[in-house]
Amino acid sequence: MTPEIYIRSASQLGTFWSGGWQLPSKHEEDASNNHRKETVLHPVLPMLDSAALVLIGLAGVALGSQPQAPDPIPAPLRELTWGQLNFLHTTDVHGWYSGHLQEPSFSADWGDYISFTTRMREKAEAAGTDLLVVDTGDRVEGNGLYDSSDPKGVYASEFLKKQHIDLLCSGNHELYKQNTSEAEFRTTVPNFKGNYLASNIDIIDPESGEIVPLAQRFKKFTTKMQGIRIMAFGFLFDFKGNYNNTVVTPVEETIKQAWFQKAIRDRGVDLFLVIGHVPAKSREYAAIFTAIRSVQWDTPIQFFGGHHHIRDYVKYDNKAYSLASGRFMETIGFASLSGLSTAKKQTSAARASPVFTRRYIDNNLFSLYYHSGHDESTFHTPEGKKVTEDIRKARSVLKLDHVYGCAPKTLWMSRAKYPSDDSIYSWLEKEVLPSSLRPHLRENTTGLAIINTGGIRFDIFKGPFTQDGAYIVSPFTNEFRYMKDVPYDKAVMVLKVLNKATNILTQAGFMPRDSSSLSPPEQWSRTEDFIAKAVHIPLSQGADNEQNPLQDGDEPTLTPGYTTKDDGGTDGDDTVHTPVSFYRAPNCIMATITNDDDSSSTSNVVDLLYLDFLEPWVTVATKIVGIDFDPKKDAEAFMPGVQMRTMLTAWAKAADEDEEEEDDEDDARPAARSIRRTSEAAQILRPASRLLAPRSSLPAARFSAFRPAVFAQPVAQRRSYAAPSGVKEVTVRDALNEALAEELTSNEKVFILGEEVAQYNGAYKVTKGLLDRFGDRRVIDTPITEQGFCGLAVGAALAGLHPVCEFMTFNFAMQAIDQIVNSAAKTHYMSGGIQPCNITFRGPNGFAAGVAAQHSQDYAAWYGSIPGLKVVTPWSSEDAKGLLKAAIRDPNPVVVLENELLYGQSFPMSEAAQKDDFVIPLGKAKIERPGKDVTIVTLSRSVGLSLQAAAQLKSKYGVEAEVINLRSVKPLDVEAIVKSVKKTGHLIAVESGFPMFGVSSEILALAMEYGFDYLQAPAIRVTGAEVPTPYAEKLETMSFPQEDTILSQATKLLRL
Template identity: 60%
Template sequence: MTSLLLALLGLSASTLAAQPSAPKPIPAPMRNLTFGQLNFLHTTDTHGWLAGHLREPSYAADWGDYIAFASHIREKVEADGADLLLIDTGDRIEGNGLYDSSEPKGLYTADIFKQQHIDVLCSGNHELYKKNSSEDEYLITVPNFKGNYLSSNIDIMNPQSGERVPLAPRFKKFITQKQGIRIVAFGFLFDFTQNYNNTIVQPVEETIKEQWFQDAIRDKDVDLFLVIGHVPVQSKEYTDIYKAIRGMHWDTPIQFFGGHQHIRDYAKYDEKAYGLASGRFMETIGFASINGVSTGGKKASISTNPTFTRKYIDNNLWSFYHHTNLNESTFPTQQSKNVSKMIENARHALNLDHIYGCTPQDLWMSRVQYPHNDSIYTWLEKQVLPDILSTGMRANKTGMAIINTGAIRFDIFKGPFTQDTAFMLSPFTSAFRYAKDVPYDKAKQVLEVLNRQMKILAEMPGSGLSASAFLAPPEQLAMDKDIVVDDDNESQVQLPKSDQKPLSLYNDDDSGEPSEPSPSRIPGYTTKDAAGDDGDDTIHSPISYYRVPNCISALIAESSSSSSFSSPSPSPTLGNAVADPQTVDLVYLDFIEPWMEQAFKFVGADVDVKKDTEVFLDGNTLTQVVVRWVEENWKCKDGAE
């Protein structure tokens, strides 16, 4: 096979991904896709990264490139008489300047996203946090994908009539074009409780008891059940759905697609039921195929049991060229080039390349232990929060700030810190609040409870918190907990590991060798899942992953007379506060207020968050705080771009 050599020849010095500032793809050893009767491409948790990763060659393809890739794969599959379905499982917003920096938010991304034909899609939790984003989903995205958008357990208050209605149809039944496979499809969200009050998310356990669902799974003329959702593939919600379908159809194939945890993952429910999760932030295009499916009620002759495959495709042109047997000149389509130009124009209109400062080093969320000089959280704790939040402190008062580590979404790379960087780092609109004169020993206990007693907080009377609530980055939810199955096949989530070391998800032992001699490995995903360790299309060298606490804290000195900042010191002090203060003004992000409220009760602190807290620092967000610090402290050298 010559595809690797052709792709290598196509990588001239001028070869770039569609965005002008994107880096060249790096040659790497590859594994091939295994096509079947029914094939899928899957995106999830894209969070606005439609321009791709402009600082990371492994993930630098944009949405236009993905459109070209899907088009070529569809041509290849259909030429062989097989079918291709495109799936998206939500969280398309919040996480990138392309979505977050426009006014209103998402001004450009909805039009860009809809250029890709998607056969089945659903909502994530991020679409539902705010009133405007959920209404945009109902009024814009659902119509953009009319008939393909499914909402099995989400209702919305119609913004025009005020009536409670389904966000989109609960399910659909359709027949594939080439193979004639009869499919019943659903679209779920996990048991989410933090949605804005104009939407209603019904727990999955209750939804599957409803008559419409029971009728749908009793349909006898079905060759495949397709369950998509913004749900971890290893979860109680999917276990419940699987058991409900299996109760009616003991041997009908089921294909699940999930998301939310920002990881590459594959779950096996039985020999005829599998689930795929495809990463985050347009780093991964998930691929799945099934062979041996019945068609139109006619038993498949290929095998007794269907065969399922999966691959995690790195989102770059090297991977795309390899899997399509195309190159720089033959790969782009007119539509893909048009969409890439739409993205370029939107980025220019939003001034996303505006430089606030220049980062002197890489700072990591999870590639180094916390605390560490190269940790984003150490940088926030020791430099950013003490410097900036001190300007909002009351005179002669010491502060203590608590932020959840999940408020940070991405690493910082050495070089220009741009407007886009700021939104990638922390896209959220959460502001700071504070409680005055909290005993310091109680404040420290609050932090300890947030990091170690989340289950207890959720179980306290009147908490309204989900037992699965998590304040750390979403990818840690899967990596920090073990999923086991008991004798009744019920998923059980174990308590977090207490040690801090690289987790076994990253595994350098690979089976599945490349089909021909190829270049050296580069750092990246080395996924080990339920099907083995050959799922990544690109054979990488491993990257370490370390867990972080749910929350970090920083002590803050009283406000100085000057509002300007000097060069940052590696270990800021608290002025004259040498000994531990007796009380602190406790500052926190308002996103974590429900957990703070329960933690105050748990430690016996006399704080009513509704009555005893106030807005801090004029409602500035964490993103604004970070940008202000960067502007003051990370000056670019003359001539830096």
């Protein structure tokens, strides 16, 4: 197994691993030949890292459940810490029910896991505690046991249902294809009826054609032994690559739905349990955490996640933790909670101090025997044994152990640097792709073939290369397509776009996912390589330095493996290992294909080949580099029916045949022979070009088995969409009025107060008609005393109401600065999170027209600098409505800074925005105009001016400016800014505030911190002048950013 050492920032520490690791040579030989090794018994070891370690050895027993599985290697173990409530967790199994047949640390199979859960449940209940078994999705695709059956998963679903799983949910892989999601709906959900949760997934019922929930949204239940009342949910991250027979509702939309809001307000809950195919640290889980905490501030929350294929443990607060338990049946996650209140025993002291623990269990029988308190003679249950035997039979039927060839060395995904001789990507790039694709290349043509590294899922280990190994390395059914006669220099640039401009395709507005998802999942959460260094872990050092439990003073040799560092520390792994290096891979690699063996020869025009999975990204990338490409008209299939897996098995088989021809005198040739070749990288599974001959010479049926099945969706089952109708022009004033009316209607705690907001309909008519509709107890005129009515509003908020406090202008709010900055902003923090202050301050802000110095100031930077305040600055009508509604619903004080000159301006409002459930999340910027040459970050009225300047840049100079409407000053969407800067290399920040210590200053500072390496020129600020605003019209115009100002600064920056 190959590790991924992931060092986060100070606020988010973590470590993760991927790939496979190669054992010392003796163990490699033993594992390959299925030899049984002698086992040495070691006594119990003392404490290490505050955790008890046990080095166990079981002599004379065959520990590999599957016949081919190697024995686990004795290793020091850390104890599990049991609690009131305990969990066993799997995620991202991807069909690995056989376990790892070439890796001793993960050699237990699904039958062993069934026995383990049974024994652990018995152990828990004997102690009067509870145990729940959880799985968080991606059970499909990635292993021959799932992918090679017809229909896919027919055996795997039977193995899965034999496990007693208390809660499970879907992953994204269950939704990629229609047949997979329908199998989930028709088979897996009924098999686990009542335990399968789908909080944000719907499916078109294959029978009725109606859109229905994939499974129940949530579940409330009470545990058997402790009587712990649990409210459970099951989520999927905001996945957009699902087939169109399913609907994935974004998490932030789901948590606003009535059923969820009602569920989280249930006071008869001792624990919120959120399972999901969601990274342990993610914006989705952060949103769920915030939603629960806004109404249940002290109830413990346990999250279980997945998707990134890593071990991780994340702290959200002292009563909320999230666990991710690796991938591929390598890891069984263990978590425990103590100090919970229950239906039987309610104690405030217990609620105040829950204890969370976690452990990552290496999935081998050494670990499973020890943690369950059993040995070979008592561990295995009849059900577990039967599933182990059924797995063996299924593997035999599917011929998964059929050997195509033999690899004399191991090729790594992440343990070897790319490019290098030990990198699997270098081997594919230099050997497999050129030799396999060459026979189909057009005569006298050079080809460039692109594949994404994320399509390769595992290492190739030294030893036999089998049918199962081919599915493990390349489980997907992707084929090559190509476009003809592409300029060489532009074809090469396509690869650079896919690799270097990580989010350029997303920011351009064409893609549902960013291009970083083209790389292996294991590296999605890390930003740099890790090179392991030799370390010494003193296992025999006791607390008193007197214990020395190992005989003769010797210490065991640790094997390479997981050495996880997460928010819980460095003692999470149950097995103590030495670290292993991790190297990141590019998103995509490119192989050169020529009509001869000289891959260095190229031409000015090439055929550009790519896997069909990449077509959406390639389509946009070609446009960016200047290639006029329409995949429907310009792309053709290349080697139809031949997939990456097909190439690997053909390569291995051909290599073995070639070796037989070279050594035909040896009649006793082993079935799995090492292959000799001069090139180090070429020694793996040498190809024979004749095996992949041109199409014309192939029998028609040769590749028929590899043609993908097409599942035609009946007309009645196709999802229907609303026609794009109902868009209307709405002024900002009316949008604000509509937002206020909707919130007054939906929430009786909301009321409005301020000067002239009632009988006069507001100084700028934003509250027009609200007094007549809602009465003088909900819309209240106040005396002209900002300090007085602002203090009244803060008091009402602390009493549980949701006031909307209007200032005739924020210039007048200076009279109430103490109430806003001290009373409102700090109470939530100073009360230890007990006392929220749900209050919205709103009114006009910034430059207007002819109102002089005291009425023209921009307070975005003032309030944005105050901890505890959130600050938003709407520009359009949709901004105004969505942000104001979000502000009123937010439990924190929010300052809504409007602009007087925008009140009467009309903007198009979509049909969705006209609905009363329309809300714009705080902290999310919007790209108003995508571009690639320069980033303009701005807010409020300056957005319109920046858009006008961007249009001028395009018409005059052909420059594509990307305009980002911040919408929120606090929280600030730093990610959106940095992603754009990475793409454009140039930054201009525009605001109407003063230049010193302003919003634009903060934007430039953040760009320096997080995007400095991507800037091709110094960033520029365009701000208001360092002067009190003049009354004279021309001087006033000169004091604030204008279209011409922004244009001139952009041309200066770009040297136009």
